[in-house]
Amino acid sequence: MTQPETQDGQTVLREVKGDKYRFTVLTQRLIRMEYCPDGLFEDRPTQTVQCREFPAVPFHLFHSADGIELQTDCVTIFYNEKPFSAEGLWAENHSDCGGIFCTWHFGDSLNENLMGTARTLDEADGAVLLECGVQSRLQGYSLLDDSASMTLDALGWPEPRCPGIQDIYFFSYGYDYPGALRDFFRLCGAPPLLPRYALGNWWSRFKAYSAREYIELMEHFVQEQIPLSVAVLDMDWHITQPTSSGKGWTGYTWNRTLFPDPKAFLAALHQRRLKVTLNVHPAEGIQAHEEMYKQAAQELGRNAAEGQRIPFAPENPAFMKVYFSCLHHPREAEGVDFWWIDWQQGAVSRLKGLDPLWMLNHLHTHDSARQGMRPLILSRYAGPGSHRYPVGFSGDSVISWASLAFQPYFTATAANIGYGWWSHDIGGHTHGCRYDELQVRWLEFGVFSPILRLHSTCNHFNGKEPWRYPSPIREIMGRFLRLRHQLIPYLYTMNHRCHCLGETLISPMYYQHPREGAAYEVPNQYHFGTELIVCPITQPMDRDAVLGSVEAWLPSGQYMDFFTGLWYEGNRRLFLHRPLEAVPVLAKVGAIVPMNGDKPENGVALPKQLELLIFGGADGAFSLYEDDGETTAYLSGESCVTELVWKWREENTSRFFFRPAAKRKFMPQNRSCILCFIGVQEAQSCALISGGYTTTLPLTYDEARHKLTAVVDRCKEAFELVFDPPLDRAANDVNSYCMKMLNAAQIEYERKDAVWALLTSGRSAFSILSELPLVCPNPTLREAIAEALLAQPHAHPTNVR
Secondary structure: OEEEEEEOOEEEEEEEEOOOEEEEEEEOOEEEEEEOOOOOOOOOOEOOOOOOOOOOOOOEEEEEOOEEEEEOOOEEEEEOOOOOOOOOEEEEEOOOOOOOOOEEEOOOOOOOEOOOOOOOOOOOOOOOOOOOOOOEOOOOOEEEEOOOOOEEOOOOOEEOOOOOOEEEEEEOOOOOHHHHHHHHHHHHOOOOOOOHHHHOEEEOOOOOOOHHHHHHHHHHHHHOOOOOOEEEEOHHHEOOOOEOOEOOOOOOOEOOOOOOOHHHHHHHHHHOOOEEEEEEOHHHOEOOOOOOHHHHHHHHOOOOOOOOOEOOOOOOHHHHHHHHHHHHHHHHHHOOOEEEEOOOOOOOOOOOOOOHHHHHHHHHHHHHOOOOEOOOEEEOOOOOOHHHOOOEEOOOOEOOHHHHHHHHHHHHHHHHHOOOOEEEEEOOOEOOOOOHHHHHHHHHHHHOOOEEEEOOOOOOOOOOOHHHOOOOHHHHHHHHHHHHHHOHHHHHHHHHHHHHHOOOOEEEHHHOOOOOHHHHOOOOOEEEOOOEEEOOOOOOOEOOOOEEEEEEEEOOOEEEEOOOOOEEEOOEEEEEEEOOOOOOEEEEOOOEEEEEOOOOOOOOOOOOEEEEEEEOOOOEEEEEEEEOOOEOHHHHOOEEEEEEEEEEEEOOEEEEEEEOOOOOOOOOOOOEEEEEEEOEOOOOEEEEEEOOEEEEEEOEEEOOOOEEEEEEOOOOOOEEEEEOOOOOEOOOOHHHHHHHHHHHOOOOHHHHHHHHHHHOOOOOHHHHHHHHHHHOOOHHHHHHHHHHHOOOOOOOOOOOO
């Protein structure tokens, strides 16, 4: 009945097995439950599950006339040893959770699930229904049903399973959402380490560019000092004229009218340090007009003389071999770096149960890694386990505020099924109207998204080039696109943490604060890596106040605005207000955010000048991860970690430690370091200790942001900065902050004067806020002033500097 194992001198059980059932205890909180009518149990990988090799754990097993009772520290399973049924199989969750209905019976729906993600946002104008994830707040349990998933043979090819089987994974993790996600990744495979270039700016548009036009466009971005890392060509790169066997959407033959010399064109993009992806719609197979048709027909036994169509057949190994060798590998030899797989034709193939989208994602990902490069595709989500096939293309969204308002929640919630690398059409793809404000807010969200890919349809007026917009929209968009590339050192480290530690770049607020009810009530707010919290503004601004706003919740602690250095006290809900050129991004005190300090340029080379944002108020640490960015050499140790340690108070000093790893060949020869201490008072100098020598380092101070800056010209070796006396926190300059808001507000001048007189009256914040409604009728402006006054406890207006 059972299979004992010896572990640390004790006998433990890994599984409980009958003639037609098997229960495997993977962890104290993760149980596999199988029922197979023929008694042949499956241990091979499936489309969803990759590895079931978990350390054996002890549990209790009891037998009775009613069946068996399997008990771990976190869950108890009751089973009558018959075909699975609501009456015969149920589980009691003992993990901590917020509800009282914590018992699951076979067949129960997951009503309290925190949800996962969806296949696509195609044509979505707002919210769509989401599939379930592996997290639940109130029930404390969730399920991963792998019954319909095919097994994979030794070559990774899917095979149907026995009919009538049940194969269910019971997750009983309660509030431990990160723990559930880590074990999900252990079970279903780790997310790949993305190539570094995937984290930069992508240019994409559904437009019939010519080679010359596209190169000129890329040059225009260079002139605007807006860096890009990926050049996307939508379907018009290939012949698109309809034929008797297709509508022109599927194609693999270059349109030589637009691209007379494809290899030279791709080389020109590479010379500009851009990676290239081409769009493919595979659904119509291989048509007779394709230049590779005769070879494909010969290999597949089709009648080339009669132009016999070769239908798309993802279930056929012979077809898929030709699909890659004849259609894709020649293009890759010309210079294509990866593929945008635009499958929109449903989940049915000739092999029952095989979703063509999953098959394309699976095979393209593995094929792209065949030469030692890291795999990458751009394609839609095809169910649990799809995190192994990044990047996710969320589809053709409608241009609207409703679409934008859904995307932050959609992106963060996908962490609940491990899908951490969504790529949206930033700015929207189709329909809608032109709203410049909407484009800016969408771009701001895009900068703090997993992937930033500008995209739009072929409408003549629907382009996302910043210079198509008037000032100041143009300048704002340029600044944010440059910021994205500045953030790549931070983003790439988070990419590595996702791969190794199972931490998605974006996660809902409740991951770190599961017992705080408010964490579940800010669906559009999320953690952005380990150091930042982002609250995108997804609704139109108040036209009189000239401010956008978002409802936010700050956990206990203290935070600083990433852009202004404004301090905020946490443990409260509030509205955050920002002008169009800013978005609420908050760093926890003590946060360290490494950035690229080089001048803007295409590509994602490791920075020669590293810029470190160090937020005052508390100790902090950050492990900056770097490698060559593209190959799998990191698996053999070709990587390095620079340890950054910030001691806000140590022996009555403030100290920062820079500890680089051993030199690697991929690292810049000479690297300098700009250290920016945010939210602190001015200091004149600090001590630089390096190589056994101590020198005095001059400092500069930006009073508007309370930013103190030091520059270390050479940082090959470890160094330490010492501030003696220690740095002090800078008080919020409330009046200056409010002066900017009042100056921009589109209200009567007399009202502005009255508000200003009140703010500069020297009265307490309580007194000012009590009278403010009498002199300021605009509620948004009142709330914004209150936000500034109450950002820090006991704050009061300061003198205007």
